[in-house]
Protein backbone atom coordinates (compact mmCIF):
# COMPACT_ATOMS: atom_id res chain seq x y z
CA UNK A 1 0.00 0.00 0.00
CA UNK A 2 1.48 3.37 -0.97
CA UNK A 3 -0.28 6.68 -1.08
CA UNK A 4 1.83 9.79 -1.61
CA UNK A 5 1.01 13.36 -0.79
CA UNK A 6 3.16 16.32 -1.84
CA UNK A 7 2.28 19.66 -0.29
CA UNK A 8 3.85 22.95 -1.36
CA UNK A 9 7.13 21.30 -2.34
CA UNK A 10 9.89 23.75 -3.26
CA UNK A 11 13.46 23.06 -4.21
CA UNK A 12 16.33 25.52 -4.29
CA UNK A 13 19.88 24.87 -5.45
CA UNK A 14 21.94 27.60 -3.75
CA UNK A 15 19.78 30.66 -4.48
CA UNK A 16 17.97 29.36 -7.53
CA UNK A 17 14.49 27.97 -7.02
CA UNK A 18 13.75 25.19 -9.53
CA UNK A 19 10.49 23.83 -8.05
CA UNK A 20 8.03 26.54 -7.05
CA UNK A 21 5.43 24.77 -4.90
CA UNK A 22 4.27 21.36 -6.05
CA UNK A 23 0.95 20.01 -4.72
CA UNK A 24 0.13 16.48 -5.82
CA UNK A 25 -1.75 13.41 -4.59
CA UNK A 26 -0.75 9.96 -5.85
CA UNK A 27 -3.02 7.03 -5.10
CA UNK A 28 -2.13 3.45 -4.20
CA UNK A 29 -1.18 1.34 -7.27
CA UNK A 30 -1.35 4.32 -9.58
CA UNK A 31 0.99 4.61 -12.56
CA UNK A 32 1.88 8.29 -12.60
CA UNK A 33 4.03 9.90 -15.28
CA UNK A 34 5.81 13.25 -14.84
CA UNK A 35 6.22 14.71 -18.31
CA UNK A 36 7.55 18.03 -19.56
CA UNK A 37 10.38 19.58 -21.51
CA UNK A 38 13.98 19.10 -20.47
CA UNK A 39 14.91 21.18 -17.43
CA UNK A 40 11.36 21.61 -16.08
CA UNK A 41 12.18 19.84 -12.80
CA UNK A 42 10.90 16.27 -13.29
CA UNK A 43 14.05 14.48 -12.12
CA UNK A 44 14.53 16.89 -9.26
CA UNK A 45 11.03 16.12 -7.99
CA UNK A 46 11.69 12.37 -8.30
CA UNK A 47 14.95 12.71 -6.35
CA UNK A 48 13.14 14.56 -3.56
CA UNK A 49 10.64 11.70 -3.32
CA UNK A 50 13.48 9.16 -3.24
CA UNK A 51 15.27 11.19 -0.56
CA UNK A 52 18.41 11.66 -2.67
CA UNK A 53 18.17 15.46 -2.26
CA UNK A 54 16.63 17.39 0.65
CA UNK A 55 13.31 19.22 0.23
CA UNK A 56 13.80 23.01 0.65
CA UNK A 57 10.18 23.81 1.59
CA UNK A 58 6.89 21.94 1.89
CA UNK A 59 6.07 18.43 3.03
CA UNK A 60 6.04 14.93 1.60
CA UNK A 61 3.85 12.24 3.20
CA UNK A 62 3.88 8.52 2.42
CA UNK A 63 0.83 6.72 3.81
CA UNK A 64 0.29 9.65 6.15
CA UNK A 65 3.85 9.63 7.54
CA UNK A 66 6.01 12.70 7.02
CA UNK A 67 9.04 11.62 4.99
CA UNK A 68 11.07 14.86 4.72
CA UNK A 69 13.73 13.69 7.16
CA UNK A 70 13.53 9.91 6.63
CA UNK A 71 16.66 8.32 5.08
CA UNK A 72 16.26 7.02 1.48
CA UNK A 73 16.83 3.40 2.52
CA UNK A 74 13.97 3.60 5.04
CA UNK A 75 11.33 5.01 2.71
CA UNK A 76 10.32 1.76 0.98
CA UNK A 77 11.06 3.44 -2.34
CA UNK A 78 13.30 2.06 -5.11
CA UNK A 79 14.63 4.06 -8.02
CA UNK A 80 15.66 2.91 -11.51
CA UNK A 81 18.02 5.30 -13.25
CA UNK A 82 18.39 6.19 -16.92
CA UNK A 83 22.06 5.15 -16.76
CA UNK A 84 21.15 1.74 -15.18
CA UNK A 85 23.87 2.26 -12.50
CA UNK A 86 24.84 -1.44 -12.41
CA UNK A 87 28.06 -2.62 -10.75
CA UNK A 88 30.33 -3.54 -13.69
CA UNK A 89 32.38 -6.16 -11.79
CA UNK A 90 29.31 -8.07 -10.54
CA UNK A 91 27.25 -10.49 -12.60
CA UNK A 92 23.50 -10.14 -12.97
CA UNK A 93 22.77 -12.30 -9.94
CA UNK A 94 25.14 -10.34 -7.71
CA UNK A 95 23.81 -7.02 -8.95
CA UNK A 96 20.32 -8.09 -7.98
CA UNK A 97 21.39 -9.65 -4.66
CA UNK A 98 23.42 -6.67 -3.44
CA UNK A 99 20.57 -4.39 -2.39
CA UNK A 100 18.52 -7.25 -0.95
CA UNK A 101 21.43 -8.32 1.29
CA UNK A 102 21.87 -4.73 2.49
CA UNK A 103 18.27 -4.88 3.66
CA UNK A 104 19.33 -7.72 5.96
CA UNK A 105 17.26 -10.44 4.27
CA UNK A 106 18.42 -14.01 4.87
CA UNK A 107 19.93 -16.07 2.06
CA UNK A 108 16.89 -18.20 1.15
CA UNK A 109 14.70 -15.10 0.98
CA UNK A 110 17.22 -13.28 -1.25
CA UNK A 111 17.34 -16.32 -3.54
CA UNK A 112 13.58 -16.61 -3.65
CA UNK A 113 13.12 -12.94 -4.56
CA UNK A 114 15.81 -13.03 -7.24
CA UNK A 115 14.27 -16.14 -8.81
CA UNK A 116 10.89 -14.43 -8.88
CA UNK A 117 12.23 -11.20 -10.41
CA UNK A 118 14.38 -13.08 -12.93
CA UNK A 119 11.38 -15.06 -14.07
CA UNK A 120 9.16 -12.01 -14.34
CA UNK A 121 11.76 -10.11 -16.37
CA UNK A 122 12.95 -13.15 -18.35
CA UNK A 123 16.49 -12.78 -17.04
CA UNK A 124 17.12 -16.45 -16.12
CA UNK A 125 19.51 -17.21 -19.02
CA UNK A 126 21.58 -14.12 -18.21
CA UNK A 127 22.25 -14.51 -14.49
CA UNK A 128 25.99 -15.24 -14.82
CA UNK A 129 26.76 -12.41 -17.24
CA UNK A 130 28.51 -9.15 -16.44
CA UNK A 131 26.75 -5.90 -17.46
CA UNK A 132 29.18 -5.36 -20.37
CA UNK A 133 27.97 -8.68 -21.85
CA UNK A 134 24.38 -7.43 -22.01
CA UNK A 135 22.46 -5.27 -24.49
CA UNK A 136 20.97 -1.95 -23.39
CA UNK A 137 17.51 -3.46 -23.02
CA UNK A 138 18.85 -6.35 -20.94
CA UNK A 139 20.79 -3.97 -18.68
CA UNK A 140 17.65 -1.95 -18.11
CA UNK A 141 15.77 -5.15 -17.18
CA UNK A 142 18.50 -5.98 -14.64
CA UNK A 143 18.22 -2.48 -13.17
CA UNK A 144 14.47 -2.97 -12.85
CA UNK A 145 15.03 -6.45 -11.37
CA UNK A 146 17.37 -5.03 -8.76
CA UNK A 147 14.63 -2.61 -7.69
CA UNK A 148 12.06 -5.41 -7.75
CA UNK A 149 13.90 -7.70 -5.29
CA UNK A 150 13.69 -4.98 -2.66
CA UNK A 151 9.86 -5.24 -2.92
CA UNK A 152 9.42 -1.49 -2.57
CA UNK A 153 6.05 0.16 -2.02
CA UNK A 154 6.93 2.76 -4.63
CA UNK A 155 8.95 2.44 -7.83
CA UNK A 156 10.58 5.51 -9.31
CA UNK A 157 11.79 5.31 -12.91
CA UNK A 158 13.82 8.18 -14.38
CA UNK A 159 13.73 8.18 -18.22
CA UNK A 160 14.32 4.41 -18.23
CA UNK A 161 13.99 4.04 -22.01
CA UNK A 162 16.04 6.95 -23.27
CA UNK A 163 19.22 4.95 -23.93
CA UNK A 164 17.38 2.36 -26.03
CA UNK A 165 16.72 2.39 -29.77
CA UNK A 166 13.18 2.96 -31.02
CA UNK A 167 12.15 -0.70 -31.51
CA UNK A 168 13.51 -1.77 -28.15
CA UNK A 169 11.86 1.20 -26.48
CA UNK A 170 8.43 -0.04 -27.57
CA UNK A 171 9.23 -3.56 -26.22
CA UNK A 172 10.50 -2.41 -22.84
CA UNK A 173 7.55 -0.01 -22.58
CA UNK A 174 5.19 -2.97 -22.88
CA UNK A 175 7.20 -4.86 -20.26
CA UNK A 176 6.98 -1.99 -17.81
CA UNK A 177 3.21 -1.80 -18.32
CA UNK A 178 2.93 -5.56 -17.73
CA UNK A 179 5.15 -5.37 -14.66
CA UNK A 180 2.95 -2.70 -13.17
CA UNK A 181 -0.11 -4.89 -13.67
CA UNK A 182 1.63 -7.92 -12.13
CA UNK A 183 3.23 -6.37 -9.07
CA UNK A 184 0.51 -3.79 -8.53
CA UNK A 185 2.81 -1.25 -6.85
CA UNK A 186 2.72 2.51 -7.14
CA UNK A 187 4.94 3.70 -9.98
CA UNK A 188 6.23 7.16 -10.78
CA UNK A 189 7.85 7.48 -14.16
CA UNK A 190 9.70 10.48 -15.59
CA UNK A 191 9.94 11.19 -19.31
CA UNK A 192 10.11 14.10 -21.76
CA UNK A 193 8.29 11.94 -24.32
CA UNK A 194 4.55 12.55 -24.45
CA UNK A 195 3.96 9.25 -26.28
CA UNK A 196 5.44 7.29 -23.35
CA UNK A 197 3.31 9.34 -20.99
CA UNK A 198 0.13 8.74 -22.99
CA UNK A 199 0.69 5.00 -23.38
CA UNK A 200 1.76 4.15 -19.81
CA UNK A 201 0.04 6.49 -17.39
CA UNK A 202 -3.11 6.24 -15.34
CA UNK A 203 -2.36 9.82 -14.43
CA UNK A 204 -0.12 12.31 -16.23
CA UNK A 205 1.45 15.28 -14.47
CA UNK A 206 2.48 17.89 -17.05
CA UNK A 207 5.28 20.10 -15.74
CA UNK A 208 6.75 23.32 -17.09
CA UNK A 209 9.46 25.52 -15.55
CA UNK A 210 9.15 24.10 -12.03
CA UNK A 211 5.35 24.13 -11.89
CA UNK A 212 2.52 21.70 -12.60
CA UNK A 213 0.45 22.80 -15.60
CA UNK A 214 -2.19 20.05 -15.38
CA UNK A 215 -2.86 16.64 -13.81
CA UNK A 216 -5.21 14.18 -15.49
CA UNK A 217 -5.74 10.96 -17.37
CA UNK A 218 -4.31 10.74 -20.91
CA UNK A 219 -7.83 11.27 -22.23
CA UNK A 220 -8.45 14.35 -20.02
CA UNK A 221 -5.27 15.98 -21.22
CA UNK A 222 -5.93 15.25 -24.86
CA UNK A 223 -9.59 16.22 -24.88
CA UNK A 224 -9.61 19.10 -22.39
CA UNK A 225 -6.13 20.61 -22.07
CA UNK A 226 -6.21 23.29 -19.37
CA UNK A 227 -4.05 25.74 -21.27
CA UNK A 228 -2.07 26.28 -24.46
CA UNK A 229 1.07 24.72 -22.98
CA UNK A 230 -0.61 21.37 -22.35
CA UNK A 231 -2.55 21.65 -25.61
CA UNK A 232 0.63 21.96 -27.64
CA UNK A 233 2.64 19.45 -25.58
CA UNK A 234 0.23 16.50 -25.72
CA UNK A 235 -0.57 15.07 -29.16
CA UNK A 236 1.46 14.60 -32.32
CA UNK A 237 1.55 16.42 -34.72
CA UNK A 238 0.98 19.17 -32.20
CA UNK A 239 -2.21 21.21 -31.91
CA UNK A 240 -2.05 24.41 -33.96
CA UNK A 241 -2.86 27.60 -32.03
CA UNK A 242 -4.31 30.29 -34.26
CA UNK A 243 -4.85 33.84 -32.99
CA UNK A 244 -8.35 34.85 -34.08
CA UNK A 245 -10.82 37.70 -33.64
CA UNK A 246 -14.46 36.86 -33.01
CA UNK A 247 -17.02 39.04 -34.75
CA UNK A 248 -20.73 38.37 -35.28
CA UNK A 249 -20.26 34.70 -34.34
CA UNK A 250 -17.46 34.20 -36.86
CA UNK A 251 -13.71 33.86 -36.35
CA UNK A 252 -11.31 35.82 -38.52
CA UNK A 253 -7.54 35.67 -38.93
CA UNK A 254 -5.24 38.45 -40.12
CA UNK A 255 -5.46 38.86 -43.94
CA UNK A 256 -6.99 35.45 -44.47
CA UNK A 257 -10.73 34.87 -44.31
CA UNK A 258 -13.25 33.94 -41.66
CA UNK A 259 -15.03 30.87 -40.41
CA UNK A 260 -18.07 29.80 -38.42
CA UNK A 261 -17.06 27.11 -35.88
CA UNK A 262 -20.27 26.99 -33.81
CA UNK A 263 -20.79 28.39 -30.31
CA UNK A 264 -17.99 30.69 -29.13
CA UNK A 265 -16.72 31.75 -25.71
CA UNK A 266 -17.46 35.36 -24.71
CA UNK A 267 -14.02 36.89 -25.37
CA UNK A 268 -13.38 38.64 -28.69
CA UNK A 269 -9.66 37.90 -28.86
CA UNK A 270 -9.02 34.16 -28.76
CA UNK A 271 -6.59 31.44 -29.60
CA UNK A 272 -8.23 28.72 -31.60
CA UNK A 273 -6.73 25.23 -31.02
CA UNK A 274 -6.90 22.78 -33.91
CA UNK A 275 -5.76 19.17 -33.75
CA UNK A 276 -4.91 17.58 -37.11
CA UNK A 277 -8.11 15.51 -37.14
CA UNK A 278 -10.26 18.66 -36.74
CA UNK A 279 -8.82 20.38 -39.80
CA UNK A 280 -10.40 19.98 -43.23
CA UNK A 281 -8.70 21.11 -46.43
CA UNK A 282 -10.02 22.02 -49.87
CA UNK A 283 -7.96 22.99 -52.88
CA UNK A 284 -8.29 26.65 -53.95
CA UNK A 285 -9.23 29.76 -51.96
CA UNK A 286 -12.44 31.75 -51.61
CA UNK A 287 -15.65 30.94 -49.80
CA UNK A 288 -15.96 29.95 -46.18
CA UNK A 289 -12.71 29.28 -44.32
CA UNK A 290 -9.17 30.48 -43.64
CA UNK A 291 -6.88 30.76 -46.63
CA UNK A 292 -3.46 29.16 -46.63
CA UNK A 293 -0.76 27.50 -48.67
CA UNK A 294 0.49 23.90 -48.57
CA UNK A 295 4.03 23.60 -47.19
CA UNK A 296 4.63 19.83 -47.35
CA UNK A 297 2.98 16.46 -46.86
CA UNK A 298 4.04 13.56 -44.60
CA UNK A 299 2.79 10.32 -46.09
CA UNK A 300 2.38 7.58 -43.44
CA UNK A 301 0.63 4.82 -45.35
CA UNK A 302 -2.73 4.68 -43.60
CA UNK A 303 -3.06 8.48 -43.61
CA UNK A 304 -1.09 11.60 -44.41
CA UNK A 305 -0.41 14.88 -42.63
CA UNK A 306 -0.55 17.99 -44.78
CA UNK A 307 1.13 21.06 -43.27
CA UNK A 308 -0.44 24.36 -44.28
CA UNK A 309 0.84 27.90 -43.64
CA UNK A 310 -2.20 30.08 -42.91
CA UNK A 311 -2.35 33.65 -44.23
CA UNK A 312 -1.33 34.95 -40.78
CA UNK A 313 1.79 32.75 -40.75
CA UNK A 314 0.58 29.96 -38.38
CA UNK A 315 1.51 26.40 -39.38
CA UNK A 316 -1.46 23.99 -39.20
CA UNK A 317 -1.32 20.20 -39.67
CA UNK A 318 -4.30 18.44 -41.25
CA UNK A 319 -4.85 14.69 -41.23
CA UNK A 320 -5.97 13.61 -44.68
CA UNK A 321 -6.64 10.36 -46.53
CA UNK A 322 -3.45 8.96 -48.09
CA UNK A 323 -4.82 9.46 -51.61
CA UNK A 324 -5.92 13.07 -51.14
CA UNK A 325 -3.61 15.20 -53.18
CA UNK A 326 -2.27 18.57 -52.08
CA UNK A 327 0.67 19.97 -54.06
CA UNK A 328 3.39 21.94 -52.27
CA UNK A 329 2.70 25.71 -52.56
CA UNK A 330 -0.91 25.11 -53.68
CA UNK A 331 -3.48 27.54 -52.27
CA UNK A 332 -5.97 25.83 -49.95
CA UNK A 333 -8.94 26.69 -47.76
CA UNK A 334 -9.04 25.45 -44.17
CA UNK A 335 -12.28 24.66 -42.37
CA UNK A 336 -12.89 22.97 -39.01
CA UNK A 337 -15.01 19.97 -38.04
CA UNK A 338 -17.98 21.37 -36.07
CA UNK A 339 -17.49 21.01 -32.30
CA UNK A 340 -13.85 19.93 -32.65
CA UNK A 341 -12.18 23.29 -31.99
CA UNK A 342 -10.53 24.23 -28.68
CA UNK A 343 -10.55 27.79 -27.36
CA UNK A 344 -7.99 29.52 -25.18
CA UNK A 345 -7.61 33.01 -23.77
CA UNK A 346 -5.34 35.19 -25.92
CA UNK A 347 -4.17 36.85 -22.67
CA UNK A 348 -3.09 34.03 -20.38
CA UNK A 349 -3.54 30.90 -22.49
CA UNK A 350 -6.19 29.36 -20.23
CA UNK A 351 -8.86 27.10 -21.69
CA UNK A 352 -12.19 28.84 -22.38
CA UNK A 353 -15.49 27.02 -22.55
CA UNK A 354 -18.11 28.27 -24.99
Ligand code: ADP
Nearest residue numbers: 013018036037038039040041042043044045190
Ligand atom coordinates in the same frame (compact mmCIF):
# COMPACT_ATOMS: atom_id res chain seq x y z
P1 ADP B 1 14.25 17.60 -15.96
O1 ADP B 1 14.38 16.31 -15.24
O2 ADP B 1 12.84 18.04 -16.13
O3 ADP B 1 15.01 17.65 -17.26
P2 ADP B 1 15.84 18.61 -13.77
O4 ADP B 1 14.99 18.27 -12.60
O5 ADP B 1 17.00 17.74 -14.07
O6 ADP B 1 14.91 18.75 -15.07
O7 ADP B 1 16.37 20.10 -13.60
C1 ADP B 1 15.53 21.18 -13.24
C2 ADP B 1 16.38 22.44 -13.08
O8 ADP B 1 17.20 22.32 -11.93
C3 ADP B 1 17.31 22.70 -14.25
O9 ADP B 1 17.34 24.07 -14.50
C4 ADP B 1 18.64 22.20 -13.73
O10 ADP B 1 19.70 22.89 -14.34
C5 ADP B 1 18.56 22.50 -12.25
N1 ADP B 1 19.35 21.54 -11.44
C6 ADP B 1 19.15 20.22 -11.35
N2 ADP B 1 20.04 19.65 -10.49
C7 ADP B 1 20.82 20.66 -10.04
C8 ADP B 1 21.93 20.75 -9.12
N3 ADP B 1 22.39 19.65 -8.48
N4 ADP B 1 22.46 21.97 -8.90
C9 ADP B 1 21.99 23.07 -9.52
N5 ADP B 1 20.96 23.07 -10.39
C10 ADP B 1 20.37 21.88 -10.65
